[in-house]
Amino acid sequence: MSPPANIAILAGTAGEVRPMPVPMPGPPEPGGLLVRMLFAPVNPADLLAIDGRYALTLDPGAPIGAEGIGMVEQAGEGVLDLRPGDLVLPLDRGNWTSWRRLDRARVMPVPPGVAPEQAAMLRINPATAWLLLDMSGAGPGDCIVQNAAHSAVAHWVRSFAAMRDITVIDVGRRGSAPSEIAAFPDDGDLAGAVRAAAASQPIRAALDCVAGSASGRLAACLEEDGVLLVFGHLSGEPASIPSTLLTGRGLTVRGFTLRRVEARMTPTTREAMAAAIAAAVAGGAADLPIQAVLPLAEADRAIALARTPGRGRVLLDLQAISGM
Numbered sequence: 001m002s003p004p005a006n007i008a009i010l011a012g013t014a015g016e017v018r019p020m021p022v023p024m025p026g027p028p029e030p031g032g033l034l035v036r037m038l039f040a041p042v043n044p045a046d047l048l049a050i051d052g053r054y055a056l057t058l059d060p061g062a063p064i065g066a067e068g069i070g071m072v073e074q075a076g077e078g079v080l081d082l083r084p085g086d087l088v089l090p091l092d093r094g095n096w097t098s099w100r101r102l103d104r105a106r107v108m109p110v111p112p113g114v115a116p117e118q119a120a121m122l123r124i125n126p127a128t129a130w131l132l133l134d135m136s137g138a139g140p141g142d143c144i145v146q147n148a149a150h151s152a153v154a155h156w157v158r159s160f161a162a163m164r165d166i167t168v169i170d171v172g173r174r175g176s177a178p179s180e181i182a183a184f185p186d187d188g189d190l191a192g193a194v195r196a197a198a199a200s201q202p203i204r205a206a207l208d209c210v211a212g213s214a215s216g217r218l219a220a221c222l223e224e225d226g227v228l229l230v231f232g233h234l235s236g237e238p239a240s241i242p243s244t245l246l247t248g249r250g251l252t253v254r255g256f257t258l259r260r261v262e263a264r265m266t267p268t269t270r271e272a273m274a275a276a277i278a279a280a281v282a283g284g285a286a287d288l289p290i291q292a293v294l295p296l297a298e299a300d301r302a303i304a305l306a307r308t309p310g311r312g313r314v315l316l317d318l319q320a321i322s323g324m
Ligand SMILES: NC(=O)c1ccc[n+]([C@@H]2O[C@H](COP(=O)([O-])OP(=O)(O)OC[C@H]3O[C@@H](n4cnc5c(N)ncnc54)[C@H](OP(=O)(O)O)[C@@H]3O)[C@@H](O)[C@H]2O)c1
Pocket: 043, 044, 045, 124, 125, 128, 148, 149, 150, 151, 152, 153, 154, 172, 173, 174, 177, 178, 209, 210, 231, 232, 233, 234, 235, 236, 256, 257, 258, 259, 309, 310
């Protein structure tokens, strides 16, 4: 039998990717793990990284892939809580590759009872939704509004908001299409429609991952002293908000990036978040649509598919590298 091979996918310079044979990582160091990577989703952040439009500067020599799932192949000396066969989520980028050597402290065990394909999508969006709700300041009885209603983040926001007794009003660029989620179309008098739906509940916060003129439309839904949290750039346009709205209602605009906020978390807040994610998963929340699972050897095709509007995430099978 030939020894296992390792391939990494790097970002090219013109919106394409470069598969690169890389050495197999050796056995784990003390406190470390050798991980056989299984699946990775193609997320909007990966598309931005490939296009050179990501908000942070990334190492061009490192594999891309914001999240993924792997199986422990070998545990290093001193790792007592994980063993071969356990599923883990690397906390750091670089997941579009077949093998990784990681510190135990830089992986999360997968909550029980979830399929690996669904678990591959648990590292980023649930934590983003949880922390956006924290930052929103909304509490029981409050109402928030979010755009990109059919996105994975929006799904997790609805799950965690229900656990916190917060009402969520959804907005989608195509209204309720393409899924069954009830959402207002992002046009016309959006603020009038949203405020009417909220009735007497104050709209304390708006979660915006579209930016461009959508930011202004979402901000107009807020009550006095409300907060607009901008965490994405799906429109590709700078956020545009009428200044009279900002001054007249005393609104606050804040930017959010998961990794910056996570870096400031305490062990207690991390544990609370992990417990909430595990509880949501146990309640069946990890059921996002998957459009296709394609071999790592066909990363180009997976990226092209992920760029076309469609229902569900495209995943890469990270062990499928034959023919490369
Ligand atoms: N800041 C952070 O740390 C952080 C962390 C996680 C995610 N994010 C951001 O959160 C956003 C959602 O991520 P996700 O993985 O949940 O997305 P996703 O599941 O891939 O869904 C994307 C959704 O956005 C909608 N959309 C795409 N382009 C749009 C546009 N120009 N105007 C309005 N809607 C548009 C799509 O609408 P249709 O259904 O109509 O096609 C789709 O429902 C992304 O911008 C991502 O980068 C940020």
